[in-house]
Amino acid sequence: MDSLTEALLEGASPEELERQTLPAEYLAAHLRAEDVGMFGKVEDKDVRKSLHVGNVEMPEIAPDEVVVAVMASSINYNTVWSATFEPVPTFEFLKRYGRQGGYAARHDLPYQVVGSDAAGVVVRVGAGVRRWRPGDHVVVSCVQVDEQEPATHADAMLGAEQRIWGYETNFGGLAHFTVVRASQLLPKPPHLTWEESAANLLTAATSYRMLVGENGARIKQGDVVLIWGATGGLGAFAVQLVKNAGGIAVGVVSSERKAETLRRLGCDVVINRNEIGLGGDDPLTPQRTIELGKRLGRAIRAEVGEDPHVVFDYIGAATFGISVFVVRRGGVVVTCGSSTGYQHQFDNRYLWMNLKRIVGSHAANLHEQAECNRLFRLGHLSPILSEVYPLQDVAEAARLVQTNRHTGKVGVLCLAPEEGLGVTDPELRSKIGEARLNPLRSVSPERVA
The missing domain is CATH 3.90.180.10 (Medium-chain alcohol dehydrogenases, catalytic domain)
Structure with a gap:
């Protein structure tokens, strides 16, 4: 030493x-x-x-x-x-x-x-x-x-x-x-x-910029926010930020064990993706994307009565087409990372005809990171x-x-x-x-x- x-x-x-x-x-x-x-x-x-x-x-x-x-x-x-x-x-x-x-x-x-x-x-x-x-x-x-x-x-x-x-x-x-x-x-x-x-800092501040900051979705009280991979490094912070902002967090996870973890984080609605058929090795064709989007939309509406205002998507190729489909008219899909692949496919009709937006996000500037770090120092983020x-x-x-x-x-x-x-x-x-x-x-x- x-x-x-x-x-x-x-x-x-x-x-x-x-x-x-x-x-x-x-x-x-x-x-x-x-x-x-x-x-x-x-x-x-x-x-x-x-x-x-x-x-x-x-x-x-x-x-x-x-x-x-x-x-x-x-x-x-x-x-x-x-x-x-x-x-x-x-x-x-x-x-x-x-x-x-x-x-x-x-x-x-x-x-x-x-x-x-x-x-x-x-x-x-x-x-x-x-x-x-x-x-x-x-x-x-x-x-x-x-x-x-x-x-x-x-x-x-x-x-x-x-x-x-x-x-x-x-x-x-x-x-x-x-x-x-x-x-x-x-x-x-x-x-x-x-x-x-x-x-x-990396994941929390990234989630902060995507959801809270003026460069992202700018969530507000009552917003329904769909969070893919909600127990991951980005998703678990996204759940906390949505709850802090007075929103309704809808988390999607890959197993019942992770679903239980998500409930411990206080997520309002927990969806196991396998229960809507989004699992396995079946190819994500355009037709299947719409079918899965309809299933997910029905599951969310059954719990909160409406479609999500915002979709938080860092998963990428495996989820992006569904994200664009399921977000409400005038809603926002905010994206970064793409852990399952960078080539995203979606039906553009559901984007342009319903006035939806896609916001690309990457890390966070120092001011956004300082604001996020302040939430940790106040005990508002864990x-x-x-x-x-x-x-x-x-x-x-x-x-x-x-x-x-x-x-x-x-x-x-x-x-x-x-x-x-x-x-x-x-x-x-x-x-x-x-x-x-x-x-x-x-x-x-x-x-x-």
Whole structure:
């Protein structure tokens, strides 16, 4: 263990942290450029074969960057995409970024440290950093932007130089240390543990932008919101946001076990997709899409008496045509991600003749993330962590997400030696209560062969 890590774990002061030397290397989950193409035409691209854990070099930091000692991180689906080298190898992103020269050239390496969530302690700041100092407890935004780009000052997600850290950049969060821009930092909610804090920002803020913010569906009291994959990392936060806004949450899940989990989250209407025939390997033809849409519409109207105002769809190819069909006249389908495929097919008559809208959404700008983070700090949003792995077992954690055997978010302990650390406001934690803070922790993943 290096002296900086020892000082961190012993609760060293900010001054002591500044005196410590950054280690020349650190432990990180990473991919290797030499492995690109390893899966060929293999049907099961098992991420346990491509994700490695080992030492990598500590990069030099730019004036607007900080080094964060990562106490905990979590698995997002973009790590699965990275580790399967699909839809394109992320090394292509790094090469393109590196061609800018300067500090960007550091990112073009024969390895990529992955991971787009982190909670930890600032241990070093660049010469141009004003708002942060060593010792600060932070969570890390997944969005890296260019503040010199005009579009960034309107909506950072519209900037051409916007990138997702740990996916389109190097030095991600599934590691003992990470290098990020100061503009990616937000204060850690003081009543949450490291692992609880590290599992929220990417998915919760994405759901916030999709549903609440002015760039998304802008839900209001009484809105009926259909949420596909409602116990997943995005869906479980969507349920909470709809409930907070006074809406009616209609969640769709793939099993009765997940349906029970969804009820524990307070979802108003729970639909098992298998009960409406949306399961198995039957091809989703245009005719079947309409048939399934009618079944789903009837099921929703039987419970709430009307069609959904908004459909929250990150599933993609397997659901999108149904989403466009089932949303009410003048309604909104808000979409991101597409975990089942990017090629969406739908009958455009049901879109244009019924004045429906499709809103594409991607991550969240820093203001939206700050507003979302505030909801955690107030106790109005709860983590959806279901299981925590050590960094050495990160490949198993990613495999759990790849095979959809998880609920909520899967956390990863990095420098934190055990769960339960990092709480600096125990009074608020006690006031909120463990059951409300961890509604999914007693739910074990659905482990299958």
